[in-house]
Amino acid sequence: MYKRKLMLGNEAIANGLMENGCTVATSYPGTPASEILGAFAALDKKGPGQRHIQWAVNEKIAFEIAYTASTAGLRTAVSMKQVGLNVASDPLMSAAYLGVKGGFVVISADDPGPHSSQTEQDSRLMAMMARIPVLDPDSPRQAKDMVKTAFELSEAFEIPVMLRPTTRVCHARQDIEPGDVLPGKWDAGFQKDPARWAATPKFRFQLHRELEKKLDAVSRHQETAPVRLNDAARSSKALVVSGVAASHAEEILKGLNLWDILPMYQVLQPFPLHRDFILHMIDTYSDILVIEETTGIIEMQLADRHRVKGKLTGSVPGVGELLPESIQKIIGEFAGIDTQAIAVPAEPGVRPTLCAGCPHRAAFFAIKKAAPKGIYPSDIGCYTLGLNLGAVDTVLCMGAAVSQAAGFYHAYKHETKRPDIVATIGDSTFFHAGVPALIDAVVQNVRFVLVILDNRTTAMTGNQPTPAMGIGACGEMLNPVDIEGLVKGCGVRFCRVGDPYYLNEFVALLKDAIQHSRENGPAVVISRRPCLIDRLREEKPGWEPMNVEVADTCDGCGYCIDHFECPALNLNQNEKQVCIDTVLCSGCGVCISVCPKKSIKEVKDAG
């Protein structure tokens, strides 16, 4: 017997992988999926360590490594966020046709809301498009149990299986009992079969036929069939729920005293929806309400438009997270009772900001100084918050800063007065998808400056290592890849490194780069200064924190507040002066160079 432990949903999934003999696990970090691989690595450290666990350069590569190890017979898993699955969609679609040998689980975490994503897309639709089964857990506990189901399903039908948690599963914590660890099994035995593993279009047709046969069988597989949660309830109406909406609905139904009245079915495998279930529902009930996130996947398959209510009928909102308050209202309307649900007010909240002392802030301030009328394409990461400083004009998807800079350049290139284009991208994002775009920009001679914000980590998602660090997911030493060498290898002729903490020098460097870009083509500036909150880092910060104070000459003009917006700088309305929050201040001293009145000064200790 194990003691119950407080487990984050993502830790519960990692435990599920560990208990089911997952031997190869790969990932690229992204909220809300980031903690799965880290937790798996942490569990492996305690065990015999017989697994391959890695952060890959991007999701496509992560997918391909884990998938291929499964074709050699091992149990493997890849984890990512929903937009990461877009990056991995190329191998996903093809892997569905080819199938697997060892169990292969694709964990794609969705973010209805969205809380920390650029879209609310439903990974279950991707599973539907790829034609693979998908499981939809309602809680950390069920997510852990479903890892086992997923491996078994994958092996029974030789098909990749998707596990689709949402933010409320990934980032909930529950008391869960860990089970026995099943050691990784190294019994790789790849059996050559070119008609399958290297299938040409003619064979692909055959594989597609086989895939459809597998799906037909999966839609009759009893272990993943929908479950009736309240056997005693009798009505001509019924609820169909899945994912975290199921867990909300259960509590709401009990609270409204509808538990013994309204039959509720939980779908565990939204695609393919079980055939018998579809027939049973349509034959038994005159009114069926489907509550699921984020797209109406189950609703689509329960295809009787006269009986089924959901997103397609406007009974359930089609956008945004389904919060319990809104589910309460929807169920009340369906059951014909007034639930007196309290609406959640739109929360103004405090907008997120870069940390005090964040090197990105200094870099953005310098970019605005060097190219005040520039266009600033940017990318996905902490530095998206450069929005607050007016130094981020566009954010599309991973790596797009570089190609958007190219798009702007080509749009303006025939004009006599072209705007300067200064794009920003993080180090991890540059490796992820920036490199091919940079090669393209070199080939096309795109006149722009790329600032690689090299904070030596993947900060936003919890400080995972980047390829430049040469550190593995389990802390092991690997081969670092040097960013300068990579940039030069792409064919960029202007590539210089600067430290944004030395603000004036950094502005001068940017101006040189802009000058070069106007006449000669792409220029790259690597803005190098480690992230302040990187707890993995043991090396010395390389700078002494300064004691900074505001002199009486401060006239409260607010320039530093508006243009630098460091959370440690506050404008005291009464005294019309800026004051420094000494708890938040990191002592980076950059604001000394920011103040136009030279009113922020370093104080040297007398001793």
Added chain:
Amino acid sequence: MPGKRSISQQIVISGVGGQGVLFVTRLLAEAAILKGLRVFTSETHGMAQRGGTVLSHLKVGAFSSPLIRAGNADGLLALKANSLAQHGYYLKPGAWAVVNRSQDVTIDADVSAYIVDAERLAKQIQNPKSVNLILLGFALAAASAKTENHIFCQMEDVETVLELRMAKNKTMLDDAVKALEAGFKSFK
């Protein structure tokens, strides 16, 4: 449910990134496990954590959903002065709220509000980052002062959790317990 002695409590904890909202939530959740109770929490991560509003939900007892519905919370721990105005709608009538703020305020809602200046206490004990633990200590004293509003755990339970978590770092443990007790004792 009354009479059954089965504990069922829903507590909202709110503040801004960096204040330690998630840490307080974990301490309470682990205290619940120590007491043999079921527990479910929900947190804000990612972009929202960079200094933005952080809200966590703690549900102790037999719950299936990770979220507290508006109008259903038994209590609110507000690490920021405006958190009560911002997240008070989660509270049910007769609930308690413990608020970190420097001045007394009048509360209109049907809520027992307890005010503590945790920032000042944190400065007094020379641990400016301990506001979260001071507020928790204060809450354990305040909420338990009214019998119908007992928090599911006591001071000793939270101290045990801290001891388990910080077994390897005596200084950190001493600082944490000191902050917790400073908050607890400040309730009169």
